[in-house]
Amino acid sequence: MKVSAEVCPLCEGTGWKPVSKGSDQRVARCDCRRRARSQTLLGAANIPKRYEHCELSNFEFDGPHSGLASSRMAACRFAEEYPLDKTGLLLVGSIGVGKTHLAVGIIKELILGKGFACLFCDYRELLKQIQNSYNASVQATELEVLRPIFDAEILVLDELGAAKPTEWVADTVGLILNTRYNDNRTTIITTNYPDDPGESMAPPTSDFGRAQRALRKDTLGDRIGERMRSRLHEMCRIIRMDGEDFRQKFRSASFR
Numbered sequence: 613m614k615v616s617a618e619v620c621p622l623c624e625g626t627g628w629k630p631v632s633k634g635s636d637q638r639v640a641r642c643d644c645r646r647r648a649r650s651q652t653l654l655g656a657a658n659i660p661k662r663y664e665h666c667e668l669s670n671f672e673f674d675g676p677h678s679g680l681a682s683s684r685m686a687a688c689r690f691a692e693e694y695p696l697d698k699t700g701l702l703l704v705g706s707i708g709v710g711k712t713h714l715a716v717g718i719i720k721e722l723i724l725g726k727g728f729a730c731l732f733c734d735y736r737e738l739l740k741q742i743q744n745s746y747n748a749s750v751q752a753t754e755l756e757v758l759r760p761i762f763d764a765e766i767l768v769l770d771e772l773g774a775a776k777p778t779e780w781v782a783d784t785v786g787l788i789l790n791t792r793y794n795d796n797r798t799t800i801i802t803t804n805y806p807d808d809p810g811e812s813m814a815p816p817t818s819d820f821g822r823a824q825r826a827l828r829k830d831t832l833g834d835r836i837g838e839r840m841r842s843r844l845h846e847m848c849r850i851i852r853m854d855g856e857d858f859r860q861k862f863r864s865a866s867f868r
């Protein structure tokens with residue numbers, strides 16, 4: 613952490629500022645310390661460069677994006693209510709709809725506004741790191757890679773399901789989600805895969821689901837297994853980010 617060369621005029625470098633209420637003299641944590649803590653937390657959150665600018669306030673939800681207004685509202689509500697409500701979020705939608713933007717916007721709000729420690733984690737990257745840790749020449753052990761993922765107060769797991777599903781992948785995802793579930797930790801998940809059952813013949817529950825299945829057979833159930841999908845439903849509130857948007861496009865196309 614960088615130590616400021618100038619002494620803070622509010623607290624004169626002590627970290628505590630005087631607060632007076634009538635004749636009552638007290639001290640409170642100074643803003644300079646709070647700012648320093650925010651910057652430390654922000655640095656530790658591991659937000660990728662390409663998403664650094666993402667805030668809840670600059671998420672577009674007007675004009676062609678009007679179908680996303682309710683998603684943004686749900687994200688804002690989540691940031692507001694945490695930690696009273698620690699239920700996580702599952703942001704479901706196709707590529708480019710802004711799932712990661714919202715997820716990053718939420719954790720920035722929690723870091724800067726409330727001082728909570730958050731961690732951003734790319735699903736594929738994480739699996740690669742864990743696999744690497746099995747290599748004898750690599751210093752980090754599997755547990756060393758996973759420890760921060762287990763311990764993060766609020767974890768963003770970006771692009772869940774993006775890695776080719778294998779038994780090992782299923783076991784690893786299971787370990788991560790079950791550990792966080794058992795420790796009552798909050799997880800914000802994004803996925804490109806529709807939140808529908810795997811393999812079975814159950815019909816998709818939405819237009820988006822049907823279209824998605826026609827284009828690409830895989831569902832979230834296929835990618836992480838049915839058991840983990842139902843665990844997710846216990847851990848997260850689901851935000852479908854393109855159902856409305858898609859229907860809107862579909863409708864206008866059919867009227868042309």
Ligand SMILES: [Zn+2]
Nearest residue numbers: 620623642644
């Ligand atoms: Zn100060």
